[in-house]
Amino acid sequence: MNLRLVGLGVFAFAAVFANAADKTVKYTMKFQKDPPLAIITIKLPDGEKGTRFTMPAWIPGDYFAWNFGNTVKSVKFTRYDEDVTMNRGRSVNEFYANESFDTVEYTVTPSRGNFSDNLLIQPNLIFVNGAGLLGWIDDTYSQPSELEAIAPDPEEFSISNAGKPVSNQVLKSDTLELIGDTPFFFSSSMLKHESTLHKVDHQFLGFGNIAGVNIDEFGAIGNKAAEEGFKMFGTYPYKNYTFWGHFGGFPAGLEHAQGCRLGLWGKNANDAASLIFHEYVHAYNVKHIRPKQLRPINALNIPTVSTLWWLEGGTDYLADVFRYRAGLLSKKELLREMSSTYNSMIRRGGQAYNTISLRDSSEKVWQTRGSQGFGGVSYYTKGKVVSFLLDLAIRRGSDNAHKLDDVFISLYKETGLKNPGYDEGRIRELCVEFGGEELGPLYDLMVETAQPLPWTELLLKAGFREQLTEIIDAENSDAIGRIIRSSYPDQKKD
Numbered sequence: 001m002n003l004r005l006v007g008l009g010v011f012a013f014a015a016v017f018a019n020a021a022d023k024t025v026k027y028t029m030k031f032q033k034d035p036p037l038a039i040i041t042i043k044l045p046d047g048e049k050g051t052r053f054t055m056p057a058w059i060p061g062d063y064f065a066w067n068f069g070n071t072v073k074s075v076k077f078t079r080y081d082e083d084v085t086m087n088r089g090r091s092v093n094e095f096y097a098n099e100s101f102d103t104v105e106y107t108v109t110p111s112r113g114n115f116s117d118n119l120l121i122q123p124n125l126i127f128v129n130g131a132g133l134l135g136w137i138d139d140t141y142s143q144p145s146e147l148e149a150i151a152p153d154p155e156e157f158s159i160s161n162a163g164k165p166v167s168n169q170v171l172k173s174d175t176l177e178l179i180g181d182t183p184f185f186f187s188s189s190m191l192k193h194e195s196t197l198h199k200v201d202h203q204f205l206g207f208g209n210i211a212g213v214n215i216d217e218f219g220a221i222g223n224k225a226a227e228e229g230f231k232m233f234g235t236y237p238y239k240n241y242t243f244w245g246h247f248g249g250f251p252a253g254l255e256h257a258q259g260c261r262l263g264l265w266g267k268n269a270n271d272a273a274s275l276i277f278h279e280y281v282h283a284y285n286v287k288h289i290r291p292k293q294l295r296p297i298n299a300l301n302i303p304t305v306s307t308l309w310w311l312e313g314g315t316d317y318l319a320d321v322f323r324y325r326a327g328l329l330s331k332k333e334l335l336r337e338m339s340s341t342y343n344s345m346i347r348r349g350g351q352a353y354n355t356i357s358l359r360d361s362s363e364k365v366w367q368t369r370g371s372q373g374f375g376g377v378s379y380y381t382k383g384k385v386v387s388f389l390l391d392l393a394i395r396r397g398s399d400n401a402h403k404l405d406d407v408f409i410s411l412y413k414e415t416g417l418k419n420p421g422y423d424e425g426r427i428r429e430l431c432v433e434f435g436g437e438e439l440g441p442l443y444d445l446m447v448e449t450a451q452p453l454p455w456t457e458l459l460l461k462a463g464f465r466e467q468l469t470e471i472i473d474a475e476n477s478d479a480i481g482r483i484i485r486s487s488y489p490d491q492k493k494d
């Protein structure tokens with residue numbers, strides 16, 4: 001087996017401390033094709049011992065308790081290469097040993113979450129989203145860690161993320177969270193589009209069913225999203241960014257620490273723009289702008305987050321605004337998107353929208369499969385509509401001096417990776433700061449209660465009205481309404 005170390009260029013996170021070799025937890029991952037399994041070994045630093053091995057209950061971005069202990073097929077504890085007897089733990093995700101150990105070897109079966117494969121083993125493709133595969137010993141989750149993944153057969157799996165013939169992939173980080181949040185794959189073939197935007201490397205990788213795919217077209221869409229991010233926020237919240245484009249893969253997207261995984265079914269890049277922009281906006285909103293409960297990630301205990309509607313619905317709204325600014329949507333199409341989202345919410349939600357608030361939909365998502373919300377109220381759909389309405393109301397309340405962008409930008413400045421994350425009341429405070437006192441009760445009405453949204457009223461205050469599936473200019477709007485509607489979604493006066 002060729003053990004040449006590669007891939008560090010792309011995946012060098014915050015540097016591991018110079019003398020951290022002693023403290024680094026070493027993970028090795030191998031693969032078996034029949035039956036498909038990943039074989040993972042965790043070795044503690046010399047001299048360290050543990051008694052408990054834990055698998056994650058959930059993974060970042062997929063708000064459902066998958067309990068990955070269920071994917072574990074076998075566990076073996078050793079100390080100085082001698083077997084240590086296992087004691088099954090109290091919960092499905094915890095495994096205890098009778099005595100202390102320094103190494104655990106376990107196998108996991110392929111699994112898929114709501115948005116991505118965690119482990120996919122096909123004849124010519126292995127895809128890994130490590131968050132669902134990597135357990136930890138005692139409290140080493142936040143300890144410097146290193147993962148070396150080794151392809152089963154260099155003849156068949158000749159390419160890794162680095163895009164060069166390799167047989168292994170090494171990820172290093174000062175926490176396991178970052179390693180788990182960096183997908184990688186081994187494949188017999190791959191397409192790659194590379195660019196440097198504002199001195200930061202971006203790449204769009206294509207794997208899976210890539211015949212007939214023009215990767216440059218996908219890369220160009222990704223770059224448009226990244227340009228909008230930089231234009232609005234002023235910096236990139238990552239050292240480099242990768243779009244992992246799995247063609248023919250599970251059709252959903254999942255944000256990651258320095259990139260996103262996309263399940264792509266068409267060869268037409270424009271058809272994927274909505275998904276690409278949504279996942280890209282997560283680089284800012286979710287991966288950087290995060291509530292306290294999600295920083296750091298507690299992979300064993302599920303957190304209660306009341307603003308998932310902001311993290312998903314807000315992201316989806318901003319992604320559409322970005323598509324408009326990038327020239328991929330006309331203003332008419334952007335407004336039609338808002339109208340159709342609102343109407344599908346009314347049509348599909350029925351009574352649920354009169355009984356379950358956005359807060360409830362966010363907090364109780366764990367009780368329902370699907371990671372969309374709770375009780376039939378999607379925090380994607382309603383969260384997007386509410387973000388649009390908050391945007392209009394902030395414009396109105398500030399005489400068109402401010403917009404929802406300002407809330408995003410303030411959160412971005414306040415919640416860096418080194419900070420604990422935002423307080424969940426902060427979004428309301430910022431809406432009031434930029435849109436005036438009226439935004440407080442409006443926020444409460446739309447987020448904290450299940451009352452009907454003041455859709456028609458807020459549209460009119462921004463100079464609009466709805467006509468069938470279109471949002472058009474209202475004839476009876478006042479002067480400020482006319483100014484807002486002509487400048488929306490930007491603030492340039494016409």
Ligand SMILES: [Zn+2]
Pocket residue numbers: 278279282311312315
């Ligand atoms: Zn999302």
